[in-house]
Amino acid sequence: GAVVSQHPSWVICKSGTSVKIECRSLDFQATTMFWYRQFPKQSLMLMATSNEGSKATYEQGVEKDKFLINHASLTLSTLTVTSAHPEDSSFYICSVDTGGDEKLFFGSGTQLSVL
Amino acid sequence: AQTVTQSQPEMSVQEAETVTLSCTYDTSENNYYLFWYKQPPSRQMILVIRQEAYKQQNATENRFSVNFQKAAKSFSLKISDSQLGDTAMYFCAFSTTSGTYKYIFGTGTRLKVLA
Numbered sequence: 001g002a003v004v005s006q007h008p009s010w011v012i013c014k015s016g017t018s019v020k021i022e023c024r025s026l027d028f029q030a031t032t033m034f035w036y037r038q039f040p041k042q043s044l045m046l047m048a049t050s051n052e053g054s055k056a057t058y059e060q061g062v063e064k065d066k067f068l069i070n071h072a073s074l075t076l077s078t079l080t081v082t083s084a085h086p087e088d089s090s091f092y093i094c095s096v097d098t099g100g101d102e103k104l105f106f107g108s109g110t111q112l113s114v115l
Numbered sequence: 116a117q118t119v120t121q122s123q124p125e126m127s128v129q130e131a132e133t134v135t136l137s138c139t140y141d142t143s144e145n146n147y148y149l150f151w152y153k154q155p156p157s158r159q160m161i162l163v164i165r166q167e168a169y170k171q172q173n174a175t176e177n178r179f180s181v182n183f184q185k186a187a188k189s190f191s192l193k194i195s196d197s198q199l200g201d202t203a204m205y206f207c208a209f210s211t212t213s214g215t216y217k218y219i220f221g222t223g224t225r226l227k228v229l230a
Contacts, residue, residue: 034217034218038158041225042222042223043206043220043221043222043223044160044206044220046217046218046219049217091158093158093160095160095218103150103162103165104150104152104160104162104208104218105162106159106160106161108157108158108159109158109159109160
């Protein structure tokens with residue numbers, strides 16, 4: 001499997017500021033990571049697929065200029081919520097795709113609260 | 116397009132008893148993977164069990180087993196000898212095996228194990 005570390009676990013920020021969330025694959029070189037968003041008591045919604053060394057692929061309806069994804073190395077992907085607003089408050093989860101195993105391993109998630 | 120449906124928003128079961136969670140899906144693919152993930156109150160997503168569509172034998176993992184009916188596109192999870200620690204949200208998920216594959220999650224079933 002893969003051990004995935006996600007930081008921070010929770011963050012509170014003021015409206016208009018930017019927040020960066022890190023997702024690290026500690027024991028697996030991940031060419032692909034996924035970013036999900038989860039509203040309370042709802043399912044995981046795929047936001048984007050993060051590809052190492054190339055641009056992320058965003059799902060329909062997800063603003064790429066608002067949710068900046070950088071996957072500069074095989075062990076780190078970051079999601080930056082730019083100019084955050086209260087409606088961006090949510091639980092964000094990253095996951096690592098272990099390729100041949102077709103299994104996803106998840107980070108522990110980040111609860112973002114925008115005041 | 117692939118879809119995953121979980122028709123039971125909430126279920127409860129007495130400790131030590133057996134419970135079955137339902138999941139149906141729709142796809143035109145012939146080969147794919149199906150998963151059950153557990154999300155306890157900590158919100159950490161945990162892989163419970165995985166089934167490869169080309170395998171007719173139902174997957175089992177200790178107290179967890181699936182009933183995979185490919186023709187009916189049904190993939191139910193049976194939890195035997197339910198324990199208090201099984202209390203969680205359970206998500207059924209689907210993944211293709213080729214191309215730009217993505218993981219699609221159902222809406223989840225909230226399971227409560229009663230003492």
